[in-house]
Structures are given as structure tokens and as C-alpha cells.
Amino acid sequence: MKPPPFDYHRPAGLGEALQALAEAGSHGKVLAGGQSLIPLLNMRLAAPGHLVDINGLTELATISADASGVRVGALARHAAVERDGSARAVQPLLAQALALVAHPVIRNRGTVVGSLVHADPSAEMPAVLALLGGSVRLARLGGERDVHARDFFVGPLESACLPGEMAVSAFFPALPERSGTAFCEVARRHGDYAVAGVAAAVTLDEDFRIIAARVACVSVGPVPVVVDVTGVCGQRPPASVDWDEVARAVQDRIEPEGDIHATAGYRRHLTGVLVTRALRGAAQDAARSGANDAGEGRA
Amino acid sequence: MSERTGEHRHAITLTVNGVLREAAVPARRLLSDCLRHDLGLTGTHVGCEHGVCGACTVLLDGEPVRSCLTFAVTVDGHEITTVEGLAERGELSPVQRAFSECHGLQCGFCTPGFLCTVTAFLRDNRTPTDEEVLEAVSGNLCRCTGYQNIIKAVHRAAEIQAEESG
Ligand SMILES: Cc1cc2nc3c(=O)[nH]c(=O)nc-3n(C[C@H](O)[C@H](O)[C@H](O)COP(=O)(O)OP(=O)(O)OC[C@H]3O[C@@H](n4cnc5c(N)ncnc54)[C@H](O)[C@@H]3O)c2cc1C
Ligand code: FES
Numbered sequence: 001m002k003p004p005p006f007d008y009h010r011p012a013g014l015g016e017a018l019q020a021l022a023e024a025g026s027h028g029k030v031l032a033g034g035q036s037l038i039p040l041l042n043m044r045l046a047a048p049g050h051l052v053d054i055n056g057l058t059e060l061a062t063i064s065a066d067a068s069g070v071r072v073g074a075l076a077r078h079a080a081v082e083r084d085g086s087a088r089a090v091q092p093l094l095a096q097a098l099a100l101v102a103h104p105v106i107r108n109r110g111t112v113v114g115s116l117v118h119a120d121p122s123a124e125m126p127a128v129l130a131l132l133g134g135s136v137r138l139a140r141l142g143g144e145r146d147v148h149a150r151d152f153f154v155g156p157l158e159s160a161c162l163p164g165e166m167a168v169s170a171f172f173p174a175l176p177e178r179s180g181t182a183f184c185e186v187a188r189r190h191g192d193y194a195v196a197g198v199a200a201a202v203t204l205d206e207d208f209r210i211i212a213a214r215v216a217c218v219s220v221g222p223v224p225v226v227v228d229v230t231g232v233c234g235q236r237p238p239a240s241v242d243w244d245e246v247a248r249a250v251q252d253r254i255e256p257e258g259d260i261h262a263t264a265g266y267r268r269h270l271t272g273v274l275v276t277r278a279l280r281g282a283a284q285d286a287a288r289s290g291a292n293d294a295g296e297g298r299a
Numbered sequence: 300m301s302e303r304t305g306e307h308r309h310a311i312t313l314t315v316n317g318v319l320r321e322a323a324v325p326a327r328r329l330l331s332d333c334l335r336h337d338l339g340l341t342g343t344h345v346g347c348e349h350g351v352c353g354a355c356t357v358l359l360d361g362e363p364v365r366s367c368l369t370f371a372v373t374v375d376g377h378e379i380t381t382v383e384g385l386a387e388r389g390e391l392s393p394v395q396r397a398f399s400e401c402h403g404l405q406c407g408f409c410t411p412g413f414l415c416t417v418t419a420f421l422r423d424n425r426t427p428t429d430e431e432v433l434e435a436v437s438g439n440l441c442r443c444t445g446y447q448n449i450i451k452a453v454h455r456a457a458e459i460q461a462e463e464s465g
């Protein structure tokens with residue numbers, strides 16, 4: 001089908017964009033990569049009165065990484081973030097997760113920030129932001145605020161971005177040394193939204209015992225479900241952790257629903273399997289990064 | 300349609316297959332429809348209009364994108380390559396020849412999307428592995444071939460490309 005008519009705004013700068021959004025109020029929407037919004041328009045599931053197209057705001061196509069983390073601007077496409085060497089070095093989970101977001105051709109247009117605002121509970125990037133405790137910077141005419149991931153995801157397809165506001169960037173914090181990450185998911189076909197998926201981050205101490213372990217689960221609740229499993233892992237080396245117990249602890253915290261792709265029970269089962277797989281992968285990754293750091297220290 | 304609804308039309312200029320083209324389109328005109336209806340380039344096919352099938356894939360400034368998930372106004376001033384622009388001086392491109400040689404198409408509905416996707420893929424990765432080829436075409440659906448000959452065609456195209464540049 002074809003999209004319904006709308007008034008089109010193509011601001012030349014951020015100020016102009018915020019002005020247009022302020023005037024449009026609840027009838028306005030930002031058009032970023034269009035990879036979620038245009039399907040909704042084509043299917044006539046959305047009919048905004050005004051679209052503010054930010055594709056001309058190249059000043060927002062930024063990716064900057066330093067020791068504290070990676071800040072991604074509103075026009076940074078998935079593909080650009082995935083390929084960015086410094087982003088990958090500071091926060092490898094970004095590229096690990098982006099490889100699972102749709103297909104390469106969709107990633108050429110879709111934006112990381114758009115994905116966060118879209119807030120699909122099956123999407124990877126909201127889980128990454130939630131797991132890392134990142135934040136989204138929202139701008140409106142005459143003001144700006146940073147919203148922590150914990151408060152940003154409000155419900156399915158609902159974020160804290162209010163009418164008149166635009167997300168200008170998102171910040172993905174780096175992890176401490178001897179940390180590792182992984183993203184594991186099961187999808188019907190490669191590139192589809194996940195039936196279940198788990199992002200994991202693990203930090204080891206100097207003796208390579210787990211001192212922090214967290215997961216964020218997708219497709220099993222209205223928003224990404226973050227569970228801290230540090231206590232269940234119990235400051236043990238990864239090889240002696242009771243992973244089944246860790247998986248059960250996470251399964252107790254999720255509220256999956258059934259649909260045509262999977263029953264609630266199957267989603268719960270998959271999540272358990274993926275929790276173990278992702279945490280073990282993250283622990284291995286952490287051990288490797290710890291060994292590398294030690295190697296560099298000696299050299 | 301827009302004549303009837305009296306929608307505002309935007310004057311846009313696109314460089315399509317190296318030729319400067321102008322059109323006056325309502326903001327909601329999809330790039331796929333602009334190419335097919337406004338510019339008469341019906342090589343770009345439209346299967347699903349929600350990004351899933353890949354038939355509408357064209358190159359935007361050299362990178363493959365879904366033309367059904369792009370508004371024509373958004374890409375005003377940019378370069379588009381469609382399947383009609385892949386042949387060089389009347390001769391089929393290496394990717395096109397490989398698809399023909401390996402029977403990488405039957406009805407041909409999906410083919411323009413595959414050709415555009417694979418052209419950009421082999422430009423960036425001249426010696427792809429089996430895995431990489433699978434990933435590259437995973438976003439394109441074909442109801443006829445069963446994909447095996449398409450995969451063969453991608454590898455064959457890489458060979459032709461190497462032979463011709465070496
Ligand atoms: C076939 C297909 C498969 C896909 N599979 C996956 C998948 O497996 N995983 C996944 O995560 N995603 C998937 N996607 C979605 C894709 O990742 C989108 O790119 C992403 O969800 C939205 O980003 P966008 O830039 O395209 O946003 P748009 O489509 O432009 O916008 C989406 C929504 O966010 C709002 N918005 C966007 N940017 C801003 C901003 N800066 N400020 C305020 N509001 C904003 C828009 O108003 C709109 O409501 C898929 C898409 C397709 C077509
Ligand atoms: S028509 Fe564009 S992806 Fe199917």
C-alpha cells in the first residue's frame with residue numbers, strides 16, 4: 001500500500017527541525033532512516049500530519065568514542081556504527097548486536113538512535129542501551145535533557161521522547177577492564193526480529209572470577225528486561241558457575257507472551273538457553289581481554 | 300492520485316544511472332514509485348512495500364537501499380543506480396552475466412534487487428567466503444530458484460570480476 005499524505009518539512013539545521021517539531025506538536029514525527037516508520041505508513045498503521053525529515057542534518061551523522069564510551073548521533077546509520085573501528089574498540093557490543101539487526105541493506109539506512117526511539121521490544125539496540133545503562137539526549141526548542149535507559153523505554157513502541165522532542169544522540173558507556181560482552185539470539189530467519197535474544201556483559205577480577213554479570217533480554221516483555229545475575233554467579237570462575245541456576249533466575253524475571261511465531265513457554269525456554277550461551281561467551285571475551293591487557297602490561 | 304487530493308508537489312532532481320532527471324512529486328511518493336511511474340524506469344520491481352522482499356533494492360550514492368522505504372523527496376540531489384544502469388556500454392555487467400550463466404533467475408521478479416545488492420557487495424568484497432555471500436543475499440527473497448544458483452552466480456561473478464581486472 002501507499003503512505004497517507006502528510007506535510008513534509010526538510011529543515012536545514014537542528015534549530016529549524018526543533019521549531020518544526022514544536023509547531024507540529026503531537027501531529028509531528030521525525031523521519032530518520034525510515035526503516036520502521038515507512039513500513040508503518042505503507043501499511044497505514046500510522047498517519048502523522050507532519051514529518052520532519054532529518055536526513056539533511058549531516059551534523060548529526062556523528063560517532064565519537066573515548067575511554068568513557070561511544071556517543072552516536074541521530075543520523076549515524078546502523079552500518080556506519082557497525083563499521084566504526086573506534087566504536088568497536090571502546091564498546092564491542094555495538095557491532096556484535098548490529099550484525100543481528102535486520103539485513104545489511106536495511107542497516108545502510110536505519111539509524112541507531114531511531115531504533116532506540118522506536119522502542120520495539122524485539123529490537124537489539126534498546127537491549128544494548130539498557131544493558132550498558134546508557135542514555136538518550138532529547139532536545140526540544142529551548143532545552144535539552146538526558147534520559148537514562150532505565151526511564152527511556154516506557155512500553156512496546158513507546159519511549160520517553162515526547163511530542164516536540166527530538167533524540168539528538170545516544171550514549172553507550174564503556175565497561176571496566178577485564179569485561180566482555182556477547183549478543184545471542186534465535187530468529188526465524190537471519191535478519192528477522194528475534195523470537196528471543198539475550199545481550200550479556202561480564203566483568204572478571206584479577207583472578208578471573210566473575211565480579212559483575214548482567215543480561216538484557218529481548219522479545220520477552222514490554223521493554224528490554226535487564227537482570228543482574230552477579231549474585232547467582234557468586235564470585236566464581238566461569239567454569240564453576242552453575243549456569244542452569246543462572247538461567248532459571250532470569251527465567252523467573254521475564255514475562256514472555258505467545259504469538260504466531262512462538263508460545264510463551266518456548267520463549268521462556270529459549271531465553272534460558274540464550275542466557276547461558278551469552279554469559280559464557282561474554283566471560284570468555286572478558287578473559288581474552290584480561291589476558292591481552294596483562295600481555296600489554298608486561299610488554 | 301495527488302492531482303485529485305491537491306497535494307503539494309515538490310520539485311526534485313535525481314541523477315539516475317548517470318542522467319539528470321527531474322520530477323514533481325508529493326512528499327509521500329516512494330522512491331520505487333518515483334522511478335517506475337514518474338521516470339518510467341520499470342526495471343525496479345515492487346514486491347511487498349515493507350522492506351522484506353528486497354525486489355526494490357537500488358543503489359543510493361552507490362550503497363544498496365530499499366527504494367520502497369525511501370521517499371523520493373528525501374533523496375533529492377542524490378545519485379541513484381537502478382538495474383537499468385548496471386550494464387556498461389551495452390554489455391551486461393559481470394554480475395548480470397554470472398546470473399544468466401548460472402541460471403540465477405527464473406521469472407526474474409526478484410532479479411533487479413539481487414543484481415543491485417550483489418553489485419555493491421562484490422565491489423566492497425572481491426573475494427567473499429560462502430558465509431559472506433549468504434549474509435549478503437539474506438535480505439532478498441526469491442520464490443523460484445531455491446537460491447542455490449543465485450549463490451553460485453555470486454561466486455561466478457566474483458570470478459569474472461577477478462578475470463577481467465587481472
Ligand atoms: C525488513 C526489516 C527487518 C528489520 N529487522 C530488524 C531487526 O531484526 N532488529 C531491529 O532492531 N530492527 C529491525 N528493523 C528496523 C530497523 O532497525 C530500523 O532502522 C529502526 O528500527 C528504526 O530506525 P530508523 O532510523 O529507520 O527510524 P525511522 O523509521 O525513521 O523512525 C522510527 C520511529 O522513531 C522515530 N524517530 C526516529 N529517529 C528519531 C529521532 N532522532 N528523534 C525522535 N524520534 C525519532 C520516528 O518518528 C518513528 O516513530 C527492520 C526493518 C526492516 C524493514
Ligand atoms: S518492495 Fe521493497 S522490499 Fe519488498
Ligand code: FES
Pocket residue numbers: 403404405406407408409410440441442443444
Ligand atoms: S526468479 Fe522468480 S522470484 Fe526469483
